[in-house]
Amino acid sequence: RVDGGFDPDAPLLQAIAGDPVLADRVLIAEPWDIGPNGYQLGNFRPPYLEWNDRCRDDIRRFWRGDAGAIGALATRLAGSSDVFATESQPTSRTVNFIAAHDGMTLADIVAYERKHNEANGEQNGDGHNGNLSWNNGVEGETDDEAISLARSNDRRALLATLFASRGTIMLTAGDEFGRTQKGNNNAYAQDNAITWLDWAGRDQALEQYTASLSALRRAFPALAGTWFLTGAPGDGSEIPDVSWLTETGAPLGEADWNDAGRHRLVMLLGDSERGRLAILVNGDRRQCVFSLPGREGFEWRPAIEGQPDIARPLSGRSVNFMIEQRAVKARSRRVPNG
Incomplete structure (x- = not known):
């Protein structure tokens, strides 16, 4: 920001892009901020890539089963030209993702219809309420084999969609093997089992499937174009x-x-x-x-x-x-x- 609001040519952004140490690094913007006109998706300039929350939300809506979601899904798979295409910009700067460091984990998206932040001590009043998530029939943990299978299939579908989306993709550590925060979508203050990665209990079949998706993406460059x-x-x-x-x-x-x-x-x-x-x-x-x-x-x-x-x-x-x-x-x- 500068006086008057967002400026894609702000001195700080230019200094970072022109710095001899930073210039050849991958520069990624999280293009939203609090305050007036804080949402600026698509408005940064190269070489900055941008987190694409519209991709996140449209993929979630499709797999949640929302009506009329097929066109938005195709747009996100193709690199979000509606956000990033300009006459002077022939390539997309999208960073596609489904889950990030804040919000629900990928596994929790298919197991919790609503947030569960009671452990944060704010009577579940913190964190976003609109998670575009679903639970496949039961909220949270279950021993129902049919529900567990449905959730497993949904996790694979979300990962496959992410790896099939063109541009740069981002996968949060642990989502490749089904990490959970028990529905907590604002766990920044939890330095305990809620956020720790359970290496011993990870879903190794899902982990191997993710590795296969990654190998396919490397083998077929058009996927990542x-x-x-x-x-x-x-x-x-x-x-x-x-x-x-x-x-x-x-x-x-x-x-x-x-x-x-x-x-x-x-x-x-x-x-x-x-x-x-x-x-x-x-x-x-x-x-x-x-x-x-x-x-x-x-x-x-x-x-x-x-x-x-x-x-x-x-x-x-x-x-x-x-x-x-x-x-x-x-x-x-x-x-x-x-």
Whole structure:
């Protein structure tokens, strides 16, 4: 801030970006502050990246099951051009995340519909009330196997969506293995078991799944790309950089985008070197067989070992990744998943 409010060319911001020690570091802004006009998402200048709370909220809304959330999800997956695209800025500066150091943990988002900050000593009056969270039927801890499975699937879906979102992603330590704060969303003053990482009790299957997502993101650069997608082929390629499809493999039309009850889509990414990668999102509670457009001499194979083949139904509330590979030549190595 300077006198009069926010200034993207403030002397401090320029000094940091021009400092010989700091200039080549990754500079990230948390673009909101208390006071008038404190919310400034998208208004910093390069090289600053920005925490994108709209991405956080739209992903949570989609997986909570909110109506009419499919278009916002696609925008966040594609790098939030509505926030960051300008004539002078051909790439996104988004930092996508689902949970951060404050607020609910990723695991708590699917287990607590409301905050539980009683341990903070303020009669649960501190912390945000709007968490865009859900509990899958019971508030907090449960021995119900069906609810526990639903929560496990939701955690995987949230992580997969994060790793499928273009731009820079941020994962809070411990969320990769299901850390919990028992619903506390303002635990900054808790130096105890509420915030300590439970290394012995971590969800190792979820941890391995997260590692598989990370390996896939490294192996397919288009997943982490920062350039804005156009739907047209890139230079020297006949493959569009993105296609948005229904579960039948048909292009999403205007009626589909505006269908408040739609909870499924396919983001089909094209890469001139690696071919095509399909991200299948089934936000519906019902399983569904997805269809993908084929090319002669190619076939679709699971990108992560253990995920279903394209011919098998995709479980409800889940995400699958499919890579297009040549049908005759040796297939690319799939990413292992424990």
